[in-house]
Amino acid sequence: MLELLELVGLGDKANAYPSQLSGGQKQRVAIARALANDPEILLCDEAKSALDPKTTLQILALLRELNKKLGLTIVLITHEMQVVKEICNKVAVMEEGRVIEHGESVQIFSQPKQALTKDFIRTATHIDQALETLANLADDEWLVELSYVGEQTGQPIIAEMFSTYQVVTNILYGNVEIIQEVPLGSLIVTLKGTFDNRQRALDYLNSQGVSVTILKETTKGGQ
Numbered sequence: 001m002l003e004l005l006e007l008v009g010l011g012d013k014a015n016a017y018p019s020q021l022s023g024g025q026k027q028r029v030a031i032a033r034a035l036a037n038d039p040e041i042l043l044c045d046e047a048k049s050a051l052d053p054k055t056t057l058q059i060l061a062l063l064r065e066l067n068k069k070l071g072l073t074i075v076l077i078t079h080e081m082q083v084v085k086e087i088c089n090k091v092a093v094m095e096e097g098r099v100i101e102h103g104e105s106v107q108i109f110s111q112p113k114q115a116l117t118k119d120f121i122r123t124a125t126h127i128d129q130a131l132e133t134l135a136n137l138a139d140d141e142w143l144v145e146l147s148y149v150g151e152q153t154g155q156p157i158i159a160e161m162f163s164t165y166q167v168v169t170n171i172l173y174g175n176v177e178i179i180q181e182v183p184l185g186s187l188i189v190t191l192k193g194t195f196d197n198r199q200r201a202l203d204y205l206n207s208q209g210v211s212v213t214i215l216k217e218t219t220k221g222g223q
Contacts, residue, residue, distance in 0.1 A: 024055035143216035
């Protein structure tokens with residue numbers, strides 16, 4: 001058992017009583033006990049429950065280390081997308097007892113298909129909070145969400161839309177996250193210009209592999 005305790009970072013606590021352990025240390029003991037039978041799959045149901053943010057990251061880092069060191073498959077059950085982003089390489093989303101969407105983490109976060117998945121991700125990235133603060137649009141504006149992956153995050157797409165298509169872009173919200181060592185970018189912007197120019201700008205974005213969602217547009221269209 002001492003070897004397992006050392007594996008989870010508790011080699012110096014082998015003779016400690018439960019009352020002498022912190023919440024994070026007790027979680028590590030639980031992981032060591034689960035590893036005692038040399039399992040092929042480790043099931044973690046809300047592994048960060050009742051832990052502070054710093055301890056949560058430490059436990060997730062430990063699980064990631066065990067996954068690599070032992071070749072251990074870890075099934076992590078959680079309702080917090082931040083935890084999923086931190087550790088998971090594959091994701092399955094469940095609703096009412098059945099899997100409604102699954103895939104690689106980068107795929108799920110960059111191109112979610114189901115409404116529940118989209119809601120989870122938008123809550124985790126605080127996009128909805130940003131949208132609540134937006135003012136009304138002018139007749140020649142669209143409110144657009146741009147999502148891009150990997151090398152696309154380094155492309156000067158905003159400058160290109162202005163110089164080539166005369167579309168003025170106002171960035172209202174922006175975020176870049178690293179998931180499985182792949183950067184994922186998200187922008188909420190307004191696109192201002194003639195209708196035809198805005199449409200050509202969207203075609204350009206699509207050609208660059210940028211996922212575009214029009215969140216709000218004026219009824220007049222701004223032509």
